[in-house]
Amino acid sequence: MAVSKTHPAEPVAELLAAGQRLFGENRVQEAGAKYPALRARYPDLQLHLIGPLQTNKVRDAVALFDVIETVDRPKLAQALAAEMARTGRALRCLIEVNIGAEPQKAGMAPAETAGFLAACRAWGLTISGLMCIPPQDGEPARHFTALARLAGDLDLPELSMGMSGDFAAAIACGATEIRVGTTLFGQRPASPIL
Protein backbone atom coordinates (compact mmCIF):
# COMPACT_ATOMS: atom_id res chain seq x y z
CA MET A 1 0.00 0.00 0.00
CA ALA A 2 1.24 3.47 -0.88
CA VAL A 3 0.50 5.79 2.07
CA SER A 4 -0.12 9.22 0.60
CA LYS A 5 -1.14 11.21 3.70
CA THR A 6 0.01 14.85 3.62
CA HIS A 7 1.19 14.50 0.00
CA PRO A 8 -0.68 16.24 -2.81
CA ALA A 9 -2.47 14.46 -5.66
CA GLU A 10 0.34 14.80 -8.25
CA PRO A 11 2.75 12.18 -6.87
CA VAL A 12 -0.23 9.88 -6.28
CA ALA A 13 -1.19 10.27 -9.94
CA GLU A 14 2.39 9.39 -10.90
CA LEU A 15 2.20 6.14 -8.95
CA LEU A 16 -1.19 5.37 -10.50
CA ALA A 17 0.31 5.89 -13.96
CA ALA A 18 3.09 3.48 -12.98
CA GLY A 19 0.53 0.81 -12.05
CA GLN A 20 0.13 1.19 -8.27
CA ARG A 21 -3.52 0.77 -7.26
CA LEU A 22 -3.60 0.36 -3.47
CA PHE A 23 -3.39 3.55 -1.40
CA GLY A 24 -3.84 4.47 2.26
CA GLU A 25 -4.85 7.70 3.97
CA ASN A 26 -5.24 8.37 7.66
CA ARG A 27 -7.69 11.27 7.61
CA VAL A 28 -11.18 11.20 6.12
CA GLN A 29 -11.24 14.88 5.20
CA GLU A 30 -7.89 14.81 3.43
CA ALA A 31 -8.78 11.66 1.50
CA GLY A 32 -12.08 13.24 0.50
CA ALA A 33 -10.27 16.24 -0.97
CA LYS A 34 -7.74 14.17 -2.89
CA TYR A 35 -9.22 10.89 -4.04
CA PRO A 36 -12.60 11.31 -5.78
CA ALA A 37 -10.94 12.97 -8.81
CA LEU A 38 -8.24 10.27 -8.93
CA ARG A 39 -10.83 7.52 -8.66
CA ALA A 40 -12.73 9.02 -11.59
CA ARG A 41 -9.60 8.48 -13.70
CA TYR A 42 -8.69 5.11 -12.18
CA PRO A 43 -11.90 3.26 -11.18
CA ASP A 44 -9.91 0.23 -9.97
CA LEU A 45 -8.04 2.31 -7.37
CA GLN A 46 -8.37 0.89 -3.83
CA LEU A 47 -8.32 3.24 -0.88
CA HIS A 48 -7.90 2.08 2.72
CA LEU A 49 -8.40 4.10 5.89
CA ILE A 50 -5.42 3.52 8.19
CA GLY A 51 -5.93 6.31 10.74
CA PRO A 52 -8.25 6.75 13.72
CA LEU A 53 -11.93 7.13 12.83
CA GLN A 54 -14.36 9.21 14.87
CA THR A 55 -17.97 8.06 14.79
CA ASN A 56 -19.13 11.42 13.41
CA LYS A 57 -17.01 10.75 10.29
CA VAL A 58 -18.32 7.23 9.69
CA ARG A 59 -20.77 8.32 7.00
CA ASP A 60 -18.06 10.03 4.95
CA ALA A 61 -15.60 7.20 5.53
CA VAL A 62 -18.00 4.50 4.30
CA ALA A 63 -18.74 6.56 1.19
CA LEU A 64 -15.07 7.21 0.41
CA PHE A 65 -12.96 4.17 1.38
CA ASP A 66 -12.91 0.56 0.22
CA VAL A 67 -11.50 -0.92 3.42
CA ILE A 68 -11.44 0.36 7.01
CA GLU A 69 -8.30 -0.94 8.75
CA THR A 70 -8.77 0.77 12.10
CA VAL A 71 -11.81 -0.80 13.74
CA ASP A 72 -10.73 -0.57 17.36
CA ARG A 73 -13.75 -0.19 19.64
CA PRO A 74 -17.38 -1.35 19.92
CA LYS A 75 -18.95 2.06 19.40
CA LEU A 76 -17.11 2.50 16.10
CA ALA A 77 -17.86 -1.05 14.95
CA GLN A 78 -21.56 -0.56 15.63
CA ALA A 79 -21.62 2.79 13.84
CA LEU A 80 -19.87 1.29 10.81
CA ALA A 81 -22.26 -1.67 10.73
CA ALA A 82 -25.27 0.65 10.93
CA GLU A 83 -24.00 2.89 8.14
CA MET A 84 -23.19 -0.09 5.90
CA ALA A 85 -26.66 -1.52 6.51
CA ARG A 86 -28.22 1.86 5.75
CA THR A 87 -26.33 2.38 2.49
CA GLY A 88 -25.92 -1.22 1.36
CA ARG A 89 -22.20 -0.48 0.94
CA ALA A 90 -20.46 -3.37 2.71
CA LEU A 91 -16.78 -2.58 3.22
CA ARG A 92 -14.22 -5.08 4.35
CA CYS A 93 -12.71 -4.18 7.73
CA LEU A 94 -9.62 -4.99 9.75
CA ILE A 95 -9.32 -4.81 13.52
CA GLU A 96 -6.51 -2.60 14.75
CA VAL A 97 -4.69 -4.36 17.56
CA ASN A 98 -2.62 -2.57 20.21
CA ILE A 99 -0.05 -5.32 19.89
CA GLY A 100 2.43 -3.82 22.33
CA ALA A 101 -0.32 -3.06 24.88
CA GLU A 102 0.78 0.58 25.00
CA PRO A 103 -1.44 2.69 27.29
CA GLN A 104 -1.74 5.69 24.96
CA LYS A 105 -2.18 3.80 21.73
CA ALA A 106 -5.32 3.04 19.75
CA GLY A 107 -6.25 -0.55 19.09
CA MET A 108 -7.95 -3.50 20.73
CA ALA A 109 -6.00 -5.28 23.46
CA PRO A 110 -4.67 -8.62 22.11
CA ALA A 111 -6.46 -10.62 24.81
CA GLU A 112 -9.78 -8.93 23.96
CA THR A 113 -9.51 -9.27 20.19
CA ALA A 114 -11.25 -12.65 19.93
CA GLY A 115 -14.31 -11.38 21.79
CA PHE A 116 -14.33 -8.17 19.80
CA LEU A 117 -14.11 -10.09 16.51
CA ALA A 118 -17.15 -12.16 17.48
CA ALA A 119 -19.07 -9.02 18.43
CA CYS A 120 -18.15 -7.25 15.18
CA ARG A 121 -19.43 -10.21 13.19
CA ALA A 122 -22.62 -10.34 15.22
CA TRP A 123 -23.18 -6.68 14.39
CA GLY A 124 -22.76 -7.55 10.71
CA LEU A 125 -19.23 -6.37 9.89
CA THR A 126 -16.98 -8.35 7.55
CA ILE A 127 -13.64 -8.63 9.33
CA SER A 128 -10.88 -10.10 7.19
CA GLY A 129 -7.75 -9.41 9.17
CA LEU A 130 -5.69 -7.54 11.73
CA MET A 131 -3.63 -4.37 11.53
CA CYS A 132 -1.01 -2.99 13.92
CA ILE A 133 1.49 -0.21 14.48
CA PRO A 134 4.11 -1.79 16.75
CA PRO A 135 5.84 0.05 19.62
CA GLN A 136 9.01 1.93 18.74
CA ASP A 137 11.08 -0.27 21.01
CA GLY A 138 13.43 -1.50 18.31
CA GLU A 139 11.99 -5.00 18.19
CA PRO A 140 9.25 -4.88 15.55
CA ALA A 141 9.66 -8.57 14.62
CA ARG A 142 8.54 -9.65 18.09
CA HIS A 143 5.30 -7.68 17.70
CA PHE A 144 4.75 -8.74 14.07
CA THR A 145 5.15 -12.37 15.14
CA ALA A 146 2.60 -11.84 17.92
CA LEU A 147 0.10 -10.28 15.50
CA ALA A 148 0.62 -13.11 12.99
CA ARG A 149 0.02 -15.68 15.72
CA LEU A 150 -3.14 -13.90 16.86
CA ALA A 151 -4.47 -13.74 13.28
CA GLY A 152 -3.70 -17.44 12.87
CA ASP A 153 -5.55 -18.29 16.09
CA LEU A 154 -8.55 -16.30 14.87
CA ASP A 155 -8.39 -17.74 11.34
CA LEU A 156 -8.06 -14.27 9.81
CA PRO A 157 -6.16 -14.23 6.47
CA GLU A 158 -5.07 -10.60 6.26
CA LEU A 159 -2.17 -9.01 8.13
CA SER A 160 -1.55 -5.29 7.60
CA MET A 161 1.80 -4.55 9.22
CA GLY A 162 5.11 -2.92 8.36
CA MET A 163 5.99 0.66 7.38
CA SER A 164 9.01 2.28 5.69
CA GLY A 165 11.33 1.48 8.59
CA ASP A 166 10.31 -2.11 9.25
CA PHE A 167 8.51 -3.57 6.23
CA ALA A 168 11.18 -6.21 5.57
CA ALA A 169 10.70 -7.61 9.07
CA ALA A 170 6.93 -7.50 8.60
CA ILE A 171 7.13 -9.46 5.34
CA ALA A 172 9.38 -12.03 7.00
CA CYS A 173 6.72 -12.40 9.72
CA GLY A 174 3.89 -12.97 7.22
CA ALA A 175 2.48 -9.53 6.35
CA THR A 176 0.00 -9.70 3.49
CA GLU A 177 0.04 -5.91 3.17
CA ILE A 178 2.74 -3.39 4.04
CA ARG A 179 1.94 0.32 4.39
CA VAL A 180 4.73 2.40 2.90
CA GLY A 181 4.76 6.19 2.77
CA THR A 182 8.17 7.83 3.16
CA THR A 183 10.03 5.28 1.03
CA LEU A 184 7.72 6.00 -1.92
CA PHE A 185 6.91 9.70 -1.53
CA GLY A 186 9.85 11.07 0.45
CA GLN A 187 9.62 12.93 3.76
CA ARG A 188 6.20 14.21 4.67
CA PRO A 189 5.76 17.98 4.92
CA ALA A 190 5.65 19.24 8.50
CA SER A 191 1.95 20.11 8.27
CA PRO A 192 -0.75 18.29 6.30
CA ILE A 193 -2.23 19.84 3.15
CA LEU A 194 -5.62 20.25 4.86
Ligand SMILES: *Cc1c(COP(=O)(O)O)cnc(C)c1O
Ligand atom coordinates in the same frame (compact mmCIF):
# COMPACT_ATOMS: atom_id res chain seq x y z
C1 LIG B 1 1.95 7.18 8.00
C2 LIG B 1 1.60 5.76 8.20
C3 LIG B 1 2.30 4.74 7.52
C4 LIG B 1 3.48 5.00 6.60
O1 LIG B 1 4.59 5.38 7.33
P1 LIG B 1 6.06 5.55 6.64
O2 LIG B 1 6.98 5.39 7.77
O3 LIG B 1 6.06 6.92 6.03
O4 LIG B 1 6.20 4.47 5.62
C5 LIG B 1 1.88 3.44 7.73
N1 LIG B 1 0.84 3.14 8.54
C6 LIG B 1 0.16 4.08 9.19
C7 LIG B 1 -0.96 3.68 10.06
C8 LIG B 1 0.51 5.42 9.05
O5 LIG B 1 -0.18 6.36 9.72
